[in-house]
Amino acid sequence: MWNALVCGLVWGGALATSAASVSDYAVRLSAISQSSPPQIILTWPADAAATNCLLYRKLRDDSAWGSAVSLAALATNYVDSNVEAGGAYRHDSGCDHFDCPLTLAYGVLPGIDLGVGLGGQFEERAETHGKTCSETGVGDLTICPRWKYLEQSSFLPGQAVSFTVKIPTADHYKGLGSGATDFDLTWIASEKIGEKLQIDANAGYSWIGKPKDEEVADIFHYGLALEYQLFEPVQWVGEVFVQQETTSHAETAFQYNTGFRWAAWDGLTFDAAAGSRISGEAPDFTAMVGLTWVFGPEKKTESK
Numbered sequence: 618m619w620n621a622l623v624c625g626l627v628w629g630g631a632l633a634t635s636a637a638s639v640s641d642y643a644v645r646l647s648a649i650s651q652s653s654p655p656q657i658i659l660t661w662p663a664d665a666a667a668t669n670c671l672l673y674r675k676l677r678d679d680s681a682w683g684s685a686v687s688l689a690a691l692a693t694n695y696v697d698s699n700v701e702a703g704g705a706y707r708h709d710s711g712c713d714h715f716d717c718p719l720t721l722a723y724g725v726l727p728g729i730d731l732g733v734g735l736g737g738q739f740e741e742r743a744e745t746h747g748k749t750c751s752e753t754g755v756g757d758l759t760i761c762p763r764w765k766y767l768e769q770s771s772f773l774p775g776q777a778v779s780f781t782v783k784i785p786t787a788d789h790y791k792g793l794g795s796g797a798t799d800f801d802l803t804w805i806a807s808e809k810i811g812e813k814l815q816i817d818a819n820a821g822y823s824w825i826g827k828p829k830d831e832e833v834a835d836i837f838h839y840g841l842a843l844e845y846q847l848f849e850p851v852q853w854v855g856e857v858f859v860q861q862e863t864t865s866h867a868e869t870a871f872q873y874n875t876g877f878r879w880a881a882w883d884g885l886t887f888d889a890a891a892g893s894r895i896s897g898e899a900p901d902f903t904a905m906v907g908l909t910w911v912f913g914p915e916k917k918t919e920s921k
Contacts, residue, residue: 658697662829671687725762763778778804789828814846839859840859
């Protein structure tokens with residue numbers, strides 16, 4: 618729902634890390650939990666350059682990590698049976714992630730536009746014993762055609778569909794991307810009520826590419842947003858959105874964003890918003906700033 622060139626930051630994301638070299642700080646860890654018997658099965662790809670392997674564990678709300686479990690240098694799995702069904706455990710550490718995407722959208726035909734996005738990203742990962750690791754690189758390339766097939770009427774809201782392809786241009790060896798191609802199909806509905814209020818709703822499904830040696834799930838997502846014209850030219854914008862992985866043990870993530878949109882000049886709009894998670898596995902805090910610049914030749918009409 619945010620049509621903008623966005624520069625943003627995310628705090629509270631999570632990556633599992635076990636450093637062997639600067640280029641191999643991020644370990645692609647997969648976890649499968651089961652309740653009978655209660656256990657968590659961890660798997661990860663082997664690292665031929667590893668000299669040792671230490672696994673740390675803590676409860677989700679604990680501030681300190683427990684004692685390390687020493688494994689063979691070339692170990693690729695571990696079964697954690699010291700768990701209770703219904704408990705929450707986190708085998709990871711935190712990271713700060715910054716994105717600076719650039720998106721260009723072009724009106725191909727009336728009601729149809731094509732968007733192409735690419736940008737840079739920076740990530741700082743907190744490791745055990747107070748160490749940190751930083752990685753920078755380009756993000757993934759996205760291509761997104763959008764079709765507005767229905768204008769708002771007295772009976773129905775305006776409606777559109779968008780289809781997004783994410784091409785893996787980010788370096789997955791640095792942990793900046795998955796290295797796989799993703800697809801997303803989203804339905805969008807918009808209803809303007811009076812002169813000041815607009816309601817937007819969306820629902821979609823993401824087909825997540827399967828990286829080698831990693832288990833991932835597709836995602837069903839939906840959201841609701843409100844836009845209210847406080848005064849000319851400032852709008853308040855708020856949204857709540859939900860992500861649900863299509864696996865039986867996945868936890869639904871609820872998040873919110875709220876902020877303001879300022880139409881500074883004709884064709885140039887600034888956005889600023891902040892948000893957090895309501896529940897589930899989601900960033901503790903997000904912040905976004907961006908701008909939208911609409912440009913191009915004006916359509917001229919002749920009078921007779």
